[in-house]
Amino acid sequence: xxxxxxxxxxxxxxxxxxxxxxxxxxxxxxxxxxxxxxxxxxxxxxxxxxxxxxxxxxxxxxxxxxxxxxxxxxxxxxxxxxxxxxxxxxxxxxxxxxxxxxxxxxxxxxxxxxxxxxxxxxxxxxxxxxxxxxxxxxxxxxxxxxxxxxxxxxxxxxxxxxxxxxxxxxxxxxxxxxxxxxxxxxxxxxxxxxxxxxxxxxxxxxxxxxxxxxxxxxxxxxxxxxxxxxxxxxxxxxxxxxxxxxxxxxxxxxxxxxxxxxxxxxxxxxxxxxxxxxxxxxxxxxxxxxxxxxxxxxxxxxxxxxxxxxxxxxxxxxxxxxxxxxxxxxx
Numbered sequence: 001x002x003x004x005x006x007x008x009x010x011x012x013x014x015x016x017x018x019x020x021x022x023x024x025x026x027x028x029x030x031x032x033x034x035x036x037x038x039x040x041x042x043x044x045x046x047x048x049x050x051x052x053x054x055x056x057x058x059x060x061x062x063x064x065x066x067x068x069x070x071x072x073x074x075x076x077x078x079x080x081x082x083x084x085x086x087x088x089x090x091x092x093x094x095x096x097x098x099x100x101x102x103x104x105x106x107x108x109x110x111x112x113x114x115x116x117x118x119x120x121x122x123x124x125x126x127x128x129x130x131x132x133x134x135x136x137x138x139x140x141x142x143x144x145x146x147x148x149x150x151x152x153x154x155x156x157x158x159x160x161x162x163x164x165x166x167x168x169x170x171x172x173x174x175x176x177x178x179x180x181x182x183x184x185x186x187x188x189x190x191x192x193x194x195x196x197x198x199x200x201x202x203x204x205x206x207x208x209x210x211x212x213x214x215x216x217x218x219x220x221x222x223x224x225x226x227x228x229x230x231x232x233x234x235x236x237x238x239x240x241x242x243x244x245x246x247x248x249x250x251x252x253x254x255x256x257x258x259x260x261x262x263x264x265x266x267x268x269x270x271x272x273x274x275x276x277x278x279x280x281x282x283x284x285x286x287x288x289x290x291x292x293x294x295x296x297x298x299x300x301x302x303x304x305x306x307x308x309x310x311x312x313x314x315x316x317x318x319x320x321x322x323x324x325x326x327x328x329x330x331x
Contacts, residue, residue: 010184024156072161094144267314293329
């Protein structure tokens, strides 16, 4: 529960957000406020969307993001280690780069700027049969801009900069919208205000204004989406084909998702074990269909390894990853 002192800080920020965003975005956007709810839309929304004729490679997409963020003042920083071992066994979000500032009230962060951060989460939405819905993966790249900011005007600048980056990727403003409430939330020592953004009917991610409860002058922003979801919104390709390419029909979706995640875990040196991060690896490999392991996984592991190395060198080469998966899956 918020105390009166901390809630007054959040309320003061919340009241200012609509005007800050109107100033940052200019007259080409409609900012509508209804109580705590806020919606930001383009005046010419509703025009048809036509996907580009050519889809960029994953490498090209990451490069465009890197150059786009650098142009708006957010150069690329090194990714966080996949093994976190603090409040979570694994890194689940690039926002963890802000832990010293937001959770400890210190004047430092682990990383700042543009982070294409590989993460592992088991919270993706599933259908009635237990399969992950389109748009969700156990392991994906959290495309983020995380950084401390000096004042609320910087929050508006970050949002405006994101529109510039999206434009560089081929998205048009008329197909984008932002929505949410300006009511602050609190999780232990951190407070924040979250707005989500969408491309047409597909939610891409959110932009979060954050501060430390005991030091509300220490502000930060976390803007995040998923690289894979961003590509999906741009191309409108079938999800499974987009993620797995020529291997999309070679195995059940749960097996492909497990091989993808196991490749990331093993490639970062997280061998199967009884507990901790090793227990996560064992759990993931346990989801691979036995027939897939008997036939061998080297071809798909090699391709997935190429994907993960776009964000940092893997400590374990792909042939060893394939062997570890096959050996563990046969147990």
